[in-house]
Amino acid sequence: MRNLAITLWLFAAAAFAQQGNLDVDSPAITQLKSSMAERHRALEPYYNSGVVGLARDGTVALRDPATVPLAQRQAVSKLVATENEDRAALYREITRINGNPAWETDIRATFAQRWIDRAPAGWWVQSATGAWQKK
């Protein structure tokens, strides 16, 4: 399923590149892609079980951690925080290499929507109204 993460990334990146003449390629972004793909293996069971969902702001969110044993909740919470740090770094890096920090909101929105569009059936995603729904 590492391939799935990369595929999701490629769709998101391609979609974003189509928005205009934007550079979505840098060594740091390559590193981030690799890091996120690696982490995807740990996150995937939580996507499948609905513990973690894809939020509309381009982050992942602890949607329903109640099914996770207490002793593991810290670890899942840390996993989500680390993934969101990478995602935030990704959005910032794209704005940085394109020299326009003001684009970050649009970049987040574009990536968020593409990730949600391409999420497999059974994953939980957040709608524009903020409600969670199972694909």
Add this chain to the structure above:
Amino acid sequence: MLAMLAAALSVHAQSISLSVDTIHHPAFDAEGIRVDINPFDHGIGDIFIKRLRSSSTEVHDLHLHCDGFRLSDNHIECPQGLLHSGKQPPIKLSFSYVFSSRVLNFTLRDVDLAHLQTLGSGILPYGASGRADLTLVAGSNHADLKLVLRGVAFNSPDGNHAGDGIAAQLTAVADRHGDGWAWQARLEWPQGELYWAPWYRKAGIRGEASGTLNSRTLDISLFRLTLDKVGSVTAALNWDRLLGKPMRWGFVTDEIDLSSAVDEWVQPWLDQLAIPKLHASGHTRLSGEWADGRLQSFFVGLENATLADGNGYLEFSAINASVPWLWNADTRAEIAVGAGRWGELPLGGFNIPATLHGDNVRMQDVSIPLLDGRLYVDRFHATRPEADWRWNFSGGIEAVSLPKISAALKIPPLSGTLTARVPDATYERSIFSLGGAMVIDVFDGRITARNLQVIEPMSRRQRFLANVEMRRLDLGMLTRTFSFGSITGRLDGEVKSLELQGWKPLSFDARFASSPGDYPRTISRGALQDISAIGGAAGAAAVKASPVSFFNTFGYDRIGIGCKLKDKVCTLEGIEPDGKGYVLVKGSGIPAVKMIGYNRNIDWNLLVTRIQAVIAGKSKAVIE
């Protein structure tokens, strides 16, 4: 106060029925009460309550069936009761109430909390389950409470607050105090686990508290909490019961174990901020005070502490610190560090005097010994005008000898002195930028780094960006230092858009070439072999020399190489093209030599391995 606004007593053939509109008590209000007593059936009684309300709970349509029921003009008693609500299994309880003294004696035995939950909203938070015993003796001027919990589990809807397998005991006594109560309580939590995001704890907590309670506020004047393996904290809280929020709170710890405190309390919080792991040992004392909607003060004391980042790259030891902070006034912090380590470089002891005021931190004249020189900070100011911190400082590195640095780093000995001035470094929007240039005089030349930036310096993903310029480095000193054959001359270099992560390059565009000007230029057979070896066994570099076999040293006109690194691949170029290759060494005079490279792309890690092998003297290349 008991008020019978309307009462009706009716006697039928086999029962007595009593109706009461309202009962008011300091602890509860009851409405729509009806008591049915069957005097011919050995004390069977049924009590129906339309609505029962306490300060935090309201339940409806209760039916209590009692065996051994007694009702007199002075008291009501239900020694064996079954409380029914809807279709849920009944809850076992007993109670008695003396009208004259207004003493209520109430007991729940081995009650299933899940059943209690069904009585009404607000009785228990977060869908709690488990079993409990409750004993309450409450009079007009005195009350005793004992609550025993067994196997309690709960889960908040968002999963951020949860407990499992909790066994605990709470005992409390209260005495009338003005219009409220003065109370003391004791809590024991010997078993179970609790997750209160982001913190997780396995039992081992004991607490004692005292305070007052009235209709408006819950005041915990003293709360002494002891956590196994960590230490004790004393806290106070004033809670507005009507607003449902704290008005002020504060705490002060005893001397607590810093390692346990960081692992259990600080690191989970840092994890949420994706800040790398922190290792700590020693002892600490902490205090804080919150009021008027904000933190008003805190104090952090460290005693013989050690702090290190998770990778062990940066470490400070023998730290003794006193850091007081006030929201609305200047405070003076003193931090003394006994020793430190920056990678392989040892740091001497130093002091950090700092002035704090609200969201402002100022330091000046900090000097950190580094080998025979020092790191220094002339001025530092951090502030938080909005959500994020910004800071700036001026300082630098002064008179650190490169031989000592190279010895500490276990690299070939360098000559010269490291001195660099940072006139105005800033941190803003997660980017740390060094204004001006860092200059290092080394190998009888100068290396200048400009546009130095650290991206996301507080994260595990920090990256280093710079443009580096080298001018007139002595190639003789350089090649002797790194055992790279022997080349005499001068070297210029440019490394543009250098980007490092974890001190490993992600990308750069580098060119190195002999400096312009008039100076002796020779290259040894060994140097040619080493350059050829770096190109690899695939014949990346071809050497044309005439008559090469009889000479060990050759003259050259220009030498140079370029490497553009991207995606872990280095794209090579020389000083000029030559057919399908590129010239690395262009000879001059007799004997003349020319070195041509043909390998355009090379894996970066492989290139580094080859360079390391050449420096270690393991190259196998041969010039014929």
